[in-house]
Amino acid sequence: MSTVAVIMGGPSPEHDVSVLTGLQAARALAGGWTVRALYWSKTGEWFEVDPGLEAEAFLDGVPRAATPLRFEAGPGGGFSTVGGRMGRSRGIEIEVAVVCCHGGPGENGTLQAALDLADLRYTGPHAPGAALGMDKLAFGAVAAAAGLATLPRVLLTPDGADPTFGGPYIVKPRYGGSSIGIDVVADLATARARLAVNPHFRSGAVLEPYRPDLADLQIAVRTWPSLQLSAVERPLRSPGSGDILDYRDKYVAGEGMAGAPRELPARIPDGLERDLRAAAASVATIADVRGIARIDFLADDEGFFVNEINTIPGSLARYLWVDPVVPFAKLLADLLAEAEARPTHAYTAAGADASVLRSAGSIAGKLG
16 A cells, blocks of 8 residues: 545534544654545535645635545545646555545545545545444434433433433533534523524434533544543643533644643553443444544543543544553554455345336336
């Protein structure tokens, strides 16, 4: 393998952090591969950019000297340069794409499905796994069905049934990859009123009991060459921050999640750590994790609840691998090896032998 594409950005609230993760990955890969940096703009266009750029080059959107690209999702598709005066385009040869997009269509299965249709290998979750991880309602139901401890989580609608648990509440976007858009409210009426004014709830929202007594704990998992768990992290809130660990706590340091304050390894009882690690391994299995994911818990010294999974975590969770120590270059090399050895899709038309079409008769007659 020699040519690797790093895909970053995307039309997502987490666009800026995706750029940071992509630039970090491009730097770490530069020593052993030919790296092509593919920038997905906030408005959905594709460009090739210099992989050695700094973050400031993206302050106004598309960097100067970026090359416009076209992406085709279909057999023989992929990325190509936009035709010039002669009207000819030129395909970009890519062996594996390292997906560094957080949130939105870069992490919800949309990009993954398009890459599958173009028959391009890529790192991270496959389309079904990405979609499950982004849907907080579905993921919570799957974790609960597997017997893992979870807080009650219900769909919030303007006129739906009242929840069986009381306030205060935390309201989250149903589809979202981080803490963007989360509200803490005192009562159900306020929670429902937020549906009309919070733009992140337009695609749906979920309601949970707000538990200020619980702390955040996180573990990264990786699946190649075998399942491996990182140290347990306790993210720390910045002085003067709000009721929850929010997006600003995670990302304002300028390095993505790698620069956020934390206690690592977390100082927690041995029994709690053992149980957390067992639960993380279970989540990795039921969510069919591929690549590197981060599993988030809410806990006190007595127990814990599975909160959510981030299938493409900020900075690809490189900062969590301190016990055992795994260098970022090694994490990326294993991601590339997995992309080569563990395909994301295997389409088949077996069973489509035209027998149904042969016996169908007149369509007009069936509509009569």
